[in-house]
Each structure stands twice: as structure tokens, then as C-alpha cells.
Amino acid sequence: MSSSLSESQKDLIERIGVYHEQQGMQPLMGRILGLLLILDDAEATFEDIIEHLNVSKSAVSTALNVMQIQNKVAYRTKPGERKRYFYLNMGNWENDIEKELEEIARVGVFVQEALALRSNRKPDFNNYLKNLCQFTEFFKRQIPKLFKEFQKSKS
Amino acid sequence: MSSSLSESQKDLIERIGVYHEQQGMQPLMGRILGLLLILDDAEATFEDIIEHLNVSKSAVSTALNVMQIQNKVAYRTKPGERKRYFYLNMGNWENDIEKELEEIARVGVFVQEALALRSNRKPDFNNYLKNLCQFTEFFKRQIPKLFKEFQKSKS
DNA sequence: TTGTTTGTTCACCAAAAAATGAACCAAATA
DNA sequence: TATTTGGTTCATTTTTTGGTGAACAAACAA
Known part of the structure; x- marks a missing residue:
């Protein structure tokens, strides 16, 4: 996985998650937004998300699909790789x-x-x-x- | 209870309830807001609420207490009556x-x-x-x- | 073809939220 | 004093939500 997160980074991700939860978003979606905001690369693969947030594949899959429909995130691929790199759709x-x-x-x-x-x-x-x-x-x-x-x- | 509600009134109360629910409010609280907005008298007793919304005493009690703390509703009493007349705190x-x-x-x-x-x-x-x-x-x-x-x- | 990687689907489960009903209490009344 | 009225409290149940893990599918690789 990409570099591990510091305590303050993890803490901020959680707080961003809670904020979005209170705004009506599903918990995991909020934390994914937080993660993508905090990661230096500003992007993460499916696996990165699973490992950083300690959640199951299925939960991530569902959350990402909803977030893509809502235009909150998008993904790109890199030549030769099958992985998707998800990033915040800041547009x-x-x-x-x-x-x-x-x-x-x-x-x-x-x-x-x-x-x-x-x-x-x-x-x-x-x-x-x-x-x-x-x-x-x-x-x-x-x-x-x-x-x-x-x-x-x-x- | 005070006069019965028309279908369109009931429908509007439900929609107001759903709206407030989506804004993070408890379901019953949202419908109580709706009811107090729709009733011609702009007020309702404990019993009125129970009968109009078909809910239990305890649910109404809890909801009203929270709403009073949040300054969303208040109540007045009428001379000689012990009932409380709840109304929207439109202040x-x-x-x-x-x-x-x-x-x-x-x-x-x-x-x-x-x-x-x-x-x-x-x-x-x-x-x-x-x-x-x-x-x-x-x-x-x-x-x-x-x-x-x-x-x-x-x- | 067989295997591997990447992601999806769905039946099931645990935790949280919301509502119920019965017991209870306090104030007014008989 | 006993009874009724108006409302509260709390243990229990119901409903909703969020998440899990196993089976599955698609795409590519050997």
C-alpha cells in the first residue's frame, strides 16, 4: 500500500468522516472522502482504501459506486496496470x-x-x-x- | 381531538417529515413540525399529536422534550386546563x-x-x-x- | 486452458435508531 | 382519602443501517 498514515492524518480522516456522516452521508463514504483529501498523492486504489480504512472489499465497492454516481469521485488507470486509482472529483x-x-x-x-x-x-x-x-x-x-x-x- | 385532517394535509405532513428526516432530524420530530405547521389552530395537545400521527405517548413525550430543548416548540396552558398546547417556536x-x-x-x-x-x-x-x-x-x-x-x- | 488479479453481488449478521406498552408519578378533583 | 388526568420513564421489541465474507464474473497472463 502507499505510505502509512500519521496519527493526525488518521484523526482528521475520522473527523471528516463524522462531519459528512452528520451531513447525511454514509459513514464509509465520508471517510473515503477524507482519505482522498489527506493522501499526498490525492488518489488511492481499491486496496489502499481497504487497508487504510480497515473495511471489506464489498463495503468499498458499494461506497465507491455510489460516490461515482454522485460525481464525488472518479478513477483513472495507469498504462499496464489494471488497478483503478480513485480521486476526488474536485471539478x-x-x-x-x-x-x-x-x-x-x-x-x-x-x-x-x-x-x-x-x-x-x-x-x-x-x-x-x-x-x-x-x-x-x-x-x-x-x-x-x-x-x-x-x-x-x-x- | 381537534378537527380531522384532509388527505392533502396528511400528505404534506408526511413530506415535511421526510424532508426534516433527511436533514438529520428524528422521523417523529419532523412530522410533529409538519403537524403544527398545518393545523389551523397552529397548536396541538399531547393527545392531538398522538391521534393525528398514530404514535405512542412515550414517543411523543421524548420527541417533544428534545424539540423543546432545541427551541423548536414551546407550550402554553389555558386557564383551568391541565393540558399543554404545543406550538412552533417561530421566534x-x-x-x-x-x-x-x-x-x-x-x-x-x-x-x-x-x-x-x-x-x-x-x-x-x-x-x-x-x-x-x-x-x-x-x-x-x-x-x-x-x-x-x-x-x-x-x- | 488454467490461473491470477481486480472488482461485484448477495445472503447474512451486528449494532444502532426508533417506537411500543406498561408501570409509574405528580397534580388536580371528587 | 381515592380517583382521574396528563405526562414521564424504562425495559423490550421492531426496523433500519452498515458492514462482512463467500461465491461469482471479467479481464488479462502464462
Whole structure:
């Protein structure tokens, strides 16, 4: 396997794993992301992953397949070798973050639907909900601007 | 119990439940949120919740206690009655959303840590990570502005 | 052809999460 | 004092999740 990991590296991988777990990702997927982020080569074979993370082939296979479908990782091969070298698909963190932000804003849709079904027995409550909807709509509009502003701030 | 729910109301409650479940909340908690959002009175007793959602007393008790600690719901009482009327604590959705946004930005911290441990064997990859860090920092700074801008946009 | 390497599939298992039901308690009422 | 009401606690059960290992498949090598 490629070089062994230091304690601080292992620790960080675990913490990255827990973070992603809390964000709704499967435990192993989170740790694979961590591993690929920490490895100096920024890539790992199937076997590397198994050995570094102490998990079974099948678990890695399943996790990697899901992660490939989700465009989180990809792999390349090297001439003469059959092994796959998996690496983080860093091409679109902007897209990932954008999706997460949109997911947060999705409450607004539900509140909207709720409002449509509500009588006006509780006008204050309804107004409160309307305000929340307005915010989520405002927020959704701001998302693309956010990325543009960031690009601008860099130049 | 208070009036019975229509099919579309029940359906919306379930969908709100699933949404919150996916955001990491316990299933029952999500449905309670949905119920309190849909009920015309915007409040429900312990018993109402049990009957509308078809769950046990103990499950409701546990869920409500957690939700009160998390400041998601509160209850009031009515003179002469011992029942508690639970309602959504709508005082701070801004705060909730703010916290969720900060949680998203937390990846940046991990990436920062990863960078500190990485050699510069893969400068492109490292630069990519640096860029991501810069974005999360930028993003964190924008969060308070977002709410201010929203307030401004309303006046 | 036979064997080896690399990865997949699937039936099974262990641990964790969530819900239940019964016993319990505290406050109000008769 | 005994009873009812409203809610809590906890041991137990059910459901879901994540992972394992063995059998299998595909690709290449001898």
C-alpha cells in the first residue's frame, strides 16, 4: 500500500468522516472522502482504501459506486496496470455547495404549500410563514450572486 | 381531538417529515413540525399529536422534550386546563437557517487542516483546496449580510 | 486452458435508531 | 382519602443501517 498514515492524518480522516456522516452521508463514504483529501498523492486504489480504512472489499465497492454516481469521485488507470486509482472529483464543489444551499431553501416550498392549505384563523402565524417564504425566495435568488461575487472578489 | 385532517394535509405532513428526516432530524420530530405547521389552530395537545400521527405517548413525550430543548416548540396552558398546547417556536427561523449555513461552511475548516498536513506533491490539487477554503471564508462573511439585505429589501 | 488479479453481488449478521406498552408519578378533583 | 388526568420513564421489541465474507464474473497472463 502507499505510505502509512500519521496519527493526525488518521484523526482528521475520522473527523471528516463524522462531519459528512452528520451531513447525511454514509459513514464509509465520508471517510473515503477524507482519505482522498489527506493522501499526498490525492488518489488511492481499491486496496489502499481497504487497508487504510480497515473495511471489506464489498463495503468499498458499494461506497465507491455510489460516490461515482454522485460525481464525488472518479478513477483513472495507469498504462499496464489494471488497478483503478480513485480521486476526488474536485471539478464541482461550487455545484455541491449550491445544491446544499438550495436544499436548505426548500423549506420555503413546504411553508408555501402549508399556507395554501391554512385558513386565516391565525393571521399572525400566517404572516410569519409568509415572511419566512419571502426570505427563502430572496435567498434562492442570492445564491448565484454569491458565487459571482466571490469570483469578483478574487480578481 | 381537534378537527380531522384532509388527505392533502396528511400528505404534506408526511413530506415535511421526510424532508426534516433527511436533514438529520428524528422521523417523529419532523412530522410533529409538519403537524403544527398545518393545523389551523397552529397548536396541538399531547393527545392531538398522538391521534393525528398514530404514535405512542412515550414517543411523543421524548420527541417533544428534545424539540423543546432545541427551541423548536414551546407550550402554553389555558386557564383551568391541565393540558399543554404545543406550538412552533417561530421566534428564530433566522437563527436556525444561519446555523445551517455555518454548518455548510464548516467543510472549509477541514480542508484548511488537510492543507496543513499535505506536502506540495500535488500543487494543483492544493491550489484547488485553497480556493475552496477561500470561498468558505468568503461565504461565512456573507451570511450576516444576507439577513441584513433581506430586511432592507422589505422596506 | 488454467490461473491470477481486480472488482461485484448477495445472503447474512451486528449494532444502532426508533417506537411500543406498561408501570409509574405528580397534580388536580371528587 | 381515592380517583382521574396528563405526562414521564424504562425495559423490550421492531426496523433500519452498515458492514462482512463467500461465491461469482471479467479481464488479462502464462
